[in-house]
Amino acid sequence: MWRVRPPGIVRALALAAALAAAPDTPAVPTPTGLQSEVVFTQYAPLAASAELLHRLLTPLAAEQVKGMLARSTGHLVEQPLDLAAERFVLYVPAAAPPQGYGLLVFVPPWQDARLPAGWSAVMDEYGLIYVSAQRSGNEENVMTRREPLALLAAYNVMQRYAVDAQRVYVGGFSGGARIALRLALGYPDVFHGALLNAGSDPLGNGVPAVPRAELFRRFQESTRLVYLTGEYDAVHLAADSASLRSMRQWCVFDVDAEVVSRTFHEAAHPQALSAALQGLSRHTSPNPSKLSACRADLDQAVSSQLDKAEALMRSGRRADAQKLLLEIDQRFGGLAAPRSIELQMALNCDPAVPEDRSRARCEHAGDPSPADARRVAQNRLPAR
Secondary structure, eight states, X not given: OEEEOOSOOOOTGGGHHHHHOOOSSOSSOOOOEEEEEEOOOOOOGGGSHHHHHHHHSOHHHHXXXXXXXXXXXXXXXXXXXXXXXXXXXXXXXXXXXXXXXXXXXXXXXXXXXXXXXXXXXXHHHHTEEEEEXXXXXXTSOIIIIIHHHHHHHHHXXXXXXXXXXXXXXXXXXXXXXXXHHHHHHHOXXXXXXXXXXXXXXXXXXXXXXXXXXXXXXXXXXXXXXXXXXXXXXXXXXXXXXXHHHHHHHTTXXXXXXXXXXXXXXXXXXXXXXXXXXXXXXXXXXXXXXXXHHHHHHHHHHHHHHHHHHHHHHHTTOHHHHHHHHHHHHHHHGGGGTTHHHHHHHHHHSOTTSOHHHHHHHHTSSOOOOHHHHHHXXXXXXXXX
């Protein structure tokens, strides 16, 4: 951990190329400088509702959404947003680096789309495009607005400008940083680093969800995290400490933590931002032996817990099995799938329930209790 002093008193993995590749020749005019009220027009496959469910919720929470929709007349809309109604702020340095621009997709806690004071010079220094959406602050729904807005911003910028896919980052301040971490976990094929400015969460509590194994392995191997928090911001420094401990426990080793001297809970000033971006560029591949051993321990822990849940179910202790299975889903998320889903479906298909009542429940692993339904609703996607 090192300190920065302020100036004076900052769908499917196969479809990843749809977000990560920019055209050789931009198809539309590419103005530079600060642009407000920007309208984007292109929808990204990886921002579709089904993909958001798959990547950003725990497997049983995603199945609960599917189950609730199956028992109703609704279905997921293909895309959760109408881009014609959305506005973004965009800053593009005048000089494009030879290898292409970098990109920082910023998730704010506030509602307006703004470039924080002094950040334009830092974007120029690192050849980074900055993009942020209006109405994507803390009061907005996470899965219907904040996350898809960030993904669509990334996709559209990369269609308009020549972007170096290895320098695509997601960041945020305060509550926005917590969303940035969720996106980095769920979309390691898009974002190769995350700037967490005074906002973070530990893994293993359900939010953010640990993604499916293939995504999480990629996150462990290729994503760099930089934590950036003020020296006097005690609450968020404590949150960073908990998050950093959990990253080590979950085999995420490419991390850096920076403390901004003599600051409270505030967006990074330009000098701190510059140091953090420099830190993001220092990706370090994990030691293969250390990563392999850590992963083996995690796999063993997941298997052991799933074995216990299955044993409880087979012994007739269905309520205990259900309780444990939900705990497994919250802690291990996608690492427990697909076995967690299979066990949940087996629990739903209770032989004591007449076939005509159980059939719909057997088709999905989701049959939430009221408390579980409320938890899923916090991340709800629109149906029609």
